[in-house]
Structure formats: C-alpha cells, structure tokens
Amino acid sequence: MSGLPDGLEAFVARAGWDGAIVAPLPGDASFRRYFRLTRADGDTAMLMHAPRPHEDPAPFLHVAAWLTANGLRAPQILATDAPAGWVLTEDFGNDRMRDWLDLHPGDETTAYAAAVDALAALHRVPAGPFAPYDMAVYAREAALFTEWYCPAIGLAVDAAGYDAAWHEALAPLLGRQSPGVTVLRDYHAENIMLIGGQAGAPQGLIDFQDALVGHPAYDLVSLLQDARRDVPRELEAVMLDRYRAAMDITGDDFAADYALLGAQRNAKIVGIFTRLDKRDGKPKYLGLISRVWDALERDLAHPALAPVARWFDANIPAAIRHAQGALPA
Incomplete structure (x- = not known):
C-alpha cells in the first residue's frame, strides 16, 4: 500500500x-x-x-x-x-450521471427528469438543521470573482461597488427564500450516481457536506447550468418547467431568483477555478471557465441582475467578455 x-x-x-x-x-x-x-x-x-x-x-x-x-x-x-x-x-458504483450520459446521450432527458424529481422530493421535506444561506455567504462567495479572477486577468476593479451591487440585487431574493429548503450546493451530473446503472434509476447523492438552508433555485442552477458539461438551453427550460409544475410554482419571481443565483454561482465558480490554478496548482479547471462565463452572461441579461450587470459593464472590458473570460495563456 x-x-x-x-x-x-x-x-x-x-x-x-x-x-x-x-x-x-x-x-x-x-x-x-x-x-x-x-x-x-x-x-x-x-x-x-x-x-x-x-x-x-x-x-x-x-x-x-x-x-x-x-x-x-x-x-x-x-x-x-x-x-x-x-x-x-x-459504494454506489461507477455510474455517475455525467459518465452515463457521455455513453448514452439519448438518455439525457430521462436522467435530468429524475434529477429534478429528486430535488423536488428533497424540497418537500422541511429544511434540515443546517446554517442559513444568507447574504453574508452569498456575498462572500461572489467576492471570489474579484479576489481571484480579476487579479489573474490583470484587472483593477471596483471591489466595493461589486459587493454593493450584489447586496442590492440579492436583497429581494432573501425575502423570498424563507423558510428555505436544504441546499446541497454542488448538485450536478458529476455528483449524482445512477444506482443500478439506468438513466431513470434512483439518485445516489454524494458531495453534500456543505449543505445549507437556502433557496430552492440554487441546486437547480447547479444542475442545469453545469460547469462541467453542456446542458442544452431547451432542456434547461423544460426541466425548469418540470420543477415548477412539481412544486406548484407560479409567477415571475422564481425566474428572477434562478437568474440571480445563476449569476452568483457562476461568478463564484469563475473565482474558484482561478484559485484552483493559482493557489492549488490545478490548471485543468481553467478550460471550463468559458462554459461558466457563457451562463453568467445569460444570467446577467435578466432585469433582476441590473445592478450587477452595470458593474460588469463598467469593470470588465468587452474583449474579455467576448473571450468568455478565458485567462491569458
């Protein structure tokens, strides 16, 4: 050994x-x-x-x-x-949802439907005895973008303005996430095991140690705006509708909150992937930033993100955004 x-x-x-x-x-x-x-x-x-x-x-x-x-x-x-x-x-076996779909792309809708249904089941249970996903946590995570990515790209930015923009944008969401659900925080195709090796099999959950009590849209964003694999826009829309129907959610607030948490999570991930390279010597994650950046830009287009979008317009040059955030070689 x-x-x-x-x-x-x-x-x-x-x-x-x-x-x-x-x-x-x-x-x-x-x-x-x-x-x-x-x-x-x-x-x-x-x-x-x-x-x-x-x-x-x-x-x-x-x-x-x-x-x-x-x-x-x-x-x-x-x-x-x-x-x-x-x-x-x-041992849940080797059938991660990600690997299964690489081999069985025709099962994508079935696999994602099962993953969304598992989230709905989780969210029907009263939230667990975990710490709150509050403004302090949201802001601290979002700040990874200015702490790690911006210096790596050679940008001096308005970090205080960035923090203020997030506080302004997220304030309405905090009022809507009470009483909250259990948020696993890293619910995506590489952390879902297909027990029994079938696309519609029961979902084995892993990598959930950072669970908090927060908004039900967060884990949907993690699943449907996956940093590690492309989820077709059409499938994302269908699965959002599936979740809303399962939880009887109506109105426009949920779409706004999904975009808010999408932008927050994607900004955080860009920072984390940069940190993994610069601090931890793990450059392989840099190749994923362009996918995350694309989702971030889509989220920023929602009116609920107006304060944060204005900050990006003022602080992140168009050339970097058009390059989908890629760090210089």
Whole structure:
C-alpha cells in the first residue's frame, strides 16, 4: 500500500476490511481523497480521507444522517474515524450521471427528469438543521470573482461597488427564500450516481457536506447550468418547467431568483477555478471557465441582475467578455 495515506491500513482493518484491495480514485477540486476497497468475495466500499486542517468529515456525516433519515439516498456509513479524517461508506458504483450520459446521450432527458424529481422530493421535506444561506455567504462567495479572477486577468476593479451591487440585487431574493429548503450546493451530473446503472434509476447523492438552508433555485442552477458539461438551453427550460409544475410554482419571481443565483454561482465558480490554478496548482479547471462565463452572461441579461450587470459593464472590458473570460495563456 505504498503511497497511501498514513493510517489507512489500520482504519481499514478496524472497519473489518483487512486484506481488501485498495484502489485510489481520481480526485476532485478539494483536498479529499477517495479509494475503492474490494474484498476477495467481490464486495466493495468507498473510503474517503478528509483530514484536517483542510477538511473535516463531520459535516458529511451530519448531512448524510439527515438525508437518510428523511428518505433520501445518501450512502450508508459503514465505519468512521472522524478525528483522523476517515469515512467508509457504501459504494454506489461507477455510474455517475455525467459518465452515463457521455455513453448514452439519448438518455439525457430521462436522467435530468429524475434529477429534478429528486430535488423536488428533497424540497418537500422541511429544511434540515443546517446554517442559513444568507447574504453574508452569498456575498462572500461572489467576492471570489474579484479576489481571484480579476487579479489573474490583470484587472483593477471596483471591489466595493461589486459587493454593493450584489447586496442590492440579492436583497429581494432573501425575502423570498424563507423558510428555505436544504441546499446541497454542488448538485450536478458529476455528483449524482445512477444506482443500478439506468438513466431513470434512483439518485445516489454524494458531495453534500456543505449543505445549507437556502433557496430552492440554487441546486437547480447547479444542475442545469453545469460547469462541467453542456446542458442544452431547451432542456434547461423544460426541466425548469418540470420543477415548477412539481412544486406548484407560479409567477415571475422564481425566474428572477434562478437568474440571480445563476449569476452568483457562476461568478463564484469563475473565482474558484482561478484559485484552483493559482493557489492549488490545478490548471485543468481553467478550460471550463468559458462554459461558466457563457451562463453568467445569460444570467446577467435578466432585469433582476441590473445592478450587477452595470458593474460588469463598467469593470470588465468587452474583449474579455467576448473571450468568455478565458485567462491569458
């Protein structure tokens, strides 16, 4: 087991999986590491290592317990050593929604319909015991754009004006998100497992440790304005209609809030992807910025984003916007 984290063998043995084959899995944009354990009889489990100071598995365990208690499909927890960062869970298999659709593009509508229906089911349950997705969090996330992207592109911008524009634009939304729903915050095709390997299969949820109580449109934006794969505009519209029908939502406010949270999330992601390159040495995410930027521009066109759109017009040169935010080589 050379090259594996210290303490892995001891934890695996305590969990009853001594002798299992340990296979590292590709990492994500965090400091977490994942491994698949395989016993001689073919049984498998997933091992997560989320050590301090950068990670802490306690929130994952907290949210997983709440999701399971409320009838949603989080992985079963098999063993934990939270202080050391170890969590052993049920293995949902290899059928991520993203990978499935790469191989079965004709199943796109079915897969997205199931994902939207799973969100509707989540939102029918009273929100969990999680912190609020309040203005301070929205603004702090949006500020990643001016903190990381703008310096990387060589722009000196009006950061105070940016913050003020977001406060003005988001203020009406905050009044409309009460009492709120559980927001998983990273609900997209790479974090949805198709249990049983079918497009309409039950949705296995992963990467939910940052859950907050906020607006129901946020996870829809995460799903339908996906940073990692193209979602056709027509499909986005159909799935928004599907969600609204399932939740009996009428009026124009929801469309405004969807655009607001789309712009907020996409601005945040541009900042995060830049930070992953500049701070963490992970340049592969830079290639995704153009897709995110395209969605950001579409969101900014909504009248609800007028204060933020004016800031972009005044601070981000047209050449950069026409290049969809690409950083210079």
